[in-house]
Amino acid sequence: MEEKLTHLITIFVSIVAAITVAALFYFPDLHIEAVEAARLKAQKEAEQSANMTGLEMLDYNTNNAKKNDEKDAFTQQLRIELPPGVKKDDVTVEDNYVTQTILITIPDADEEYLYDYPMIGRSDHIDNLIYECHKNQGVLEIALDGVFEIEKSFEGSYLYLDFLTPQELYDKVVVIDAGHGGKASGAVKQGIYEKDIDLAIVKQLKAIMDADTEHNIGVYYTRTDDSNPDFDERVQLANKAHANLFISIHNNSTKSGRFSSISGTAVMYDEQKEDEQLGTKHLAEICLDEVTSALGSINKGLVPGNEIYIIRTSEVPVALIEVGFMTNQQELDNLNSEEYQKQAATGIYHAILRAIEEGY
Numbered sequence: 539m540e541e542k543l544t545h546l547i548t549i550f551v552s553i554v555a556a557i558t559v560a561a562l563f564y565f566p567d568l569h570i571e572a573v574e575a576a577r578l579k580a581q582k583e584a585e586q587s588a589n590m591t592g593l594e595m596l597d598y599n600t601n602n603a604k605k606n607d608e609k610d611a612f613t614q615q616l617r618i619e620l621p622p623g624v625k626k627d628d629v630t631v632e633d634n635y636v637t638q639t640i641l642i643t644i645p646d647a648d649e650e651y652l653y654d655y656p657m658i659g660r661s662d663h664i665d666n667l668i669y670e671c672h673k674n675q676g677v678l679e680i681a682l683d684g685v686f687e688i689e690k691s692f693e694g695s696y697l698y699l700d701f702l703t704p705q706e707l708y709d710k711v712v713v714i715d716a717g718h719g720g721k722a723s724g725a726v727k728q729g730i731y732e733k734d735i736d737l738a739i740v741k742q743l744k745a746i747m748d749a750d751t752e753h754n755i756g757v758y759y760t761r762t763d764d765s766n767p768d769f770d771e772r773v774q775l776a777n778k779a780h781a782n783l784f785i786s787i788h789n790n791s792t793k794s795g796r797f798s799s800i801s802g803t804a805v806m807y808d809e810q811k812e813d814e815q816l817g818t819k820h821l822a823e824i825c826l827d828e829v830t831s832a833l834g835s836i837n838k839g840l841v842p843g844n845e846i847y848i849i850r851t852s853e854v855p856v857a858l859i860e861v862g863f864m865t866n867q868q869e870l871d872n873l874n875s876e877e878y879q880k881q882a883a884t885g886i887y888h889a890i891l892r893a894i895e896e897g898y
């Protein structure tokens with residue numbers, strides 16, 4: 539009985555062996571085709587990743603990382619791997635609020651950097667991601683869909699970035715706009731440029747806001763130098779930061795541009811939204827009241843300003859302060875003095891605090 543079974547097994551094994559030999563004889567390419575298919579697949583994937591945009595590559599790497607259970611390895615928005623030898627102090631992260639872009643500069647990061655050191659993370663607030671290499675220094679430009687504060691941390695060779703909304707960091711958010719800038723000088727009287735007076739007042743205001751440790755107010759400035767962001771960038775900073783207040787600072791001239799006895803402070807608001815509770819009109823009233831009392835200037839009243847782009851398109855309460863008249867000799871002299879600029883800034887600061895107290 540046992541002998542018979544052994545015999546049957548021997549026959550069975552021989553048949554299987556014969557079929558295998560026959561199969562290999564008739565289809566010798568089976569094995570080679572499988573290898574070739576794998577090679578083609580790898581090549582296709584490499585070609586695809588070579589044509590990917592930075593953002594697509596982020597998603598691609600993140601999806602691959604997910605398969606390897608790396609997705610929960612960090613809670614931040616982005617993880618960037620640094621090339622060997624690059625230390626955290628060598629890396630700069632610059633947050634440009636006005637254009638909502640982050641610039642990350644990484645030394646020794648050549649053109650292949652993004653391929654060699656895949657970045658992973660969540661792309662939900664990223665509109666675009668561009669990588670460029672200049673003189674062996676890699677610059678990663680990330681365009682965001684809103685105003686975020688960047689929180690960076692390092693662990694080993696990884697740089698982690700987290701995007702925080704202004705509201706996650708501050709009780710209230712204010713956007714301050716210094717009028718004009720760069721080639722746009724505004725009014726020019728006796729060699730004095732409006733853009734410079736507007737900026738000088740904003741810088742005094744910034745000094746006061748920076749020194750205020752009592753209130754947790756996040757302040758974003760459309761400019762703190764002689765740059766000239768376009769009107770849309772200015773208003774979008776306020777809209778995208780979901781600011782509680784948007785205050786623009788300018789100075790006035792007579793229509794003809796001639797010197798006259800007319801002087802004083804005026805504030806523009808959006809008359810199309812004047813019925814809004816705690817809206818543009820009441821904010822303008824507060825600004826007018828506080829600035830005229832700080833300066834002792836003449837109250838020239840509220841002025842409808844819906845035809846002004848940044849007023850019309852502001853989605854947050856807006857006021858445009860015309861601090862004084864550059865076409866009045868005495869007021870021009872005042873506006874050009876540091877003391878008066880400081881007083882104007884103090885008035886605007888009081889207006890901000892009062893507006894917040896009133897519930898803006």
Ligand SMILES: [Zn+2]
Binds near residue numbers: 717718724725732788
């Ligand atoms: Zn102006």
